[in-house]
Amino acid sequence: MDKPTDLNESQWKAVNHEGSHLLITAGPGTGKTHTLTRRIAHVIPSLKSNENILAITFTNKAARQMKERLTSLGVRQSLLFIGTFHGFCLKLLRDYFEHTALPKDFKVVTPQEITGFDKDILDRISHMKSTQLVISPDNDFKEYQRYLRKNSWIDFDDILREALLLLEDENIASQLRRQYRYIFVDEYQDTNIVQHAILKILGCEGVLLTAIGDANQSIYGFRGSRVELFHRFKEDFVPAQILTLQENYRSAPSLLAASGQVMGGVQLLAKLSTQGKLVIHQAATDRAEADYVAQQIEKLMGGLDMNTSRRAKHGFGDIACLYRLNTQSHLLSKALEYLGIPYQIAHKAQKLEVYSDENVLGQNEEELEFNVEKVSLMSLHAAKGLEFPVVFIIGCEDHLLPLDLTGMKSSAEEERRLFYVGMTRAKEYLYLTHAKRRQIFGQSLIQAPSPYLADIAEELKAYEALKRNPPKKDPDALQMKLF
């Protein structure tokens, strides 16, 4: 079979690969989803009757997009299960309900419905459930589980753990292995050990696993993701082949170079020749930083009122503002509101997306009747998998990026990866802004620029100051005074 024109050599190699497990290392913008969907479509003809494909995505949104892409490639939906780990495991619990120890009327509980437990305790329990295969329960844990059981609830973490328990029944496991001859896992770098154990059970005895991801984009360690599983793929799944996609189709070469420098010399091949622009802006305060962002957006939009117009290349939907902590969105939304710029804050919806199964999601998802363009505000975590022509990362300051505030500290490597994920969302314009003084959680902090900024070569950076427009004399207003 000849290489189709819409795949490059290494993508085609990955699509066409046969005879072993496969790990595809795919950096940002290298056509990860494209390659994965093409590979799924490619193996479909080799399925025997009653055989299916299991494809695991990181979010429900990604699952929907993959379904759409496969449908347009002519793949019948009946041959596929596409969903998140949580979605798939919940399906197992329902399909094999009589083999579980769950109450008959069990219901998946959302975090909002849980009352009477401190957030700290819930976080600790959740962390235990996603990082330990065998848990030695303490009193809090026992009490929490009793609470769930009393209400016939299971939480999101339990969906996975109960499914793993189910799969320890070898009959069920082998039945599933016969059914799902191919398993595909997207964003493999963010797999936790429970998910990994599930894959180990299903991905053997002739079942072929294809995992795709990028170790440099592993950012969910705080939730139990284990990037070392990515590096251990060859030992876990035998025999396995590792292929790498290196050609980037997303970002302007200069932006790609800059993100590579931050990630310690990662070198992807720039396939676009777009003119990129990386702007560093230092503001006096977090408030001034927000004003700068809002003004730049107005400028990029070619002006929003009659007197400031220029040609616009970008729509509101082309622009994203990313930040380390959700609390940083407050000043930004105020500044955007002041200029009348439409925006949406995405982190809440995204969180639900990641965890919830289709049913839970169905209740929360608003049917979008119209496509309304808005500037996206979201955490760096929520930006995973997305791309925008214009990206602002605000708060590029030490102690925020990397995060190191009282009671909030994350691994240095993961913070760097998070910043890398943010930078690599940008296609043409990347603004990295920082403030000298910032109010955060009631404290006024004097901030130094993020150390990551120094990793970017000077010739790639443009420093921009805030231009203060003198207030325009309004002839109408003048006339009004006189009349």
Add this chain to the structure above:
Amino acid sequence: MKFIADLHIHSKYSRATAKNLDLENLYLWAQYKGIHVVGTGDFVHPKWFKELEEKLEPAEEGLFKLKEKLAQPIDAKIPQSCKGQVRFLLTVEISNIYKRHEKVRKVHNLIYASSLKAAQKIQAKLGSIGNISSDGRPILGLDSYDLLKIMLEADAKNLFVPAHIWTPWFSALGSMGGFDSMEDAFGDLTKHIFAVETGLSSDPPMNWRLKQLDDFILISNSDAHSPAKLGREANIFDTEFSYDGIYKALSDKNDKGLVSTLEFFPEEGKYHYDGHRNCQVRWHPKETIKNKGICSGCGKPVTVGVMARVEALADRNESSKSQRWRPYQNIVPLPEMIAEAKNMGTASKAVQEAYMSILSQLGNEFYILLDCPLDDIKRAAGDVLAEGISRMRQGKVQIAAGYDGEFGTIKIFESGEREHIEKQLALF
């Protein structure tokens, strides 16, 4: 009944508007100007909507009036000569900014609501998809097509009017932010649009040159950002004094309810010619073509104005008339006329005082500009103003055309001419 309507204005809740742009001042200034139906503007804005609910009460079908107790103290200030009936009609302008076919479109659209209930429905819908509280003319990342759909779903008797359709940056047919045809912008819903607003920089004959505008009736409004700018352009109706009367006059092709329009001299509008304000480059479209559209000041493309844009899209010659054409009269606002007669600034105290004095002697501004016998004007305001108004009525004015956001400037008298007129008359 014959009446004058200005159906595109803003409230104090819109950006860059006067702080006193409230219902009381609209009521006052509508009478100074001689306007009988004035748009409320901004009805989608929650605070303004609340004011409308509190201060207005239903009058004729679909029209509202200022409550008696609010109107009374104002009535006391209005010269007897200017007193008239003022009604409000629910209007709003939306700034639709969205990408279509990989191009950013910025289109301003007017919505006229048939009732408070219909207005409320539109407000609720738009509030659910965007921010309607920071600007009386809200910016929504919503396709104009979808806005029209929302409006029709709220009530089929609402009216949709693409605003100042030639403005380069913010209009349906604008050179920079618009489309090449109404069909491109509104698709299969175009048939639900009956009227388009010509804007200050174009006059009816310019619009008549486009076959694609044949089905629309042309209307003219002030787009006022302060009470004093009311009625810069307006519409003269002779029909039932109600929303229905206006609706029928605009929507029914056989209805003759819209009699004529009052127009700015288009050259006086901000975007008649091409150019760059900052580079002080003001070009007739022919000069633009000669310079290949590139500004001689900064080397970037000039802002292409309305005249050139009409020329580019026109498919009929200059003497054509559209099927729904109406007569029109060019006007220059009275304060500008007085300023020109006195050779002083429009904003000067003397001009302001003269304006009020003339109004109280003769009647409202439209009466003075359009109908008042010249002899009466002479007696009240002197020969020069009477001569000026006479010339204005005949279209005998010189205008340095507006460009790239800069208003054009009107000249009615040559230097020395004023003195000459006065002297000449002194002989008689």
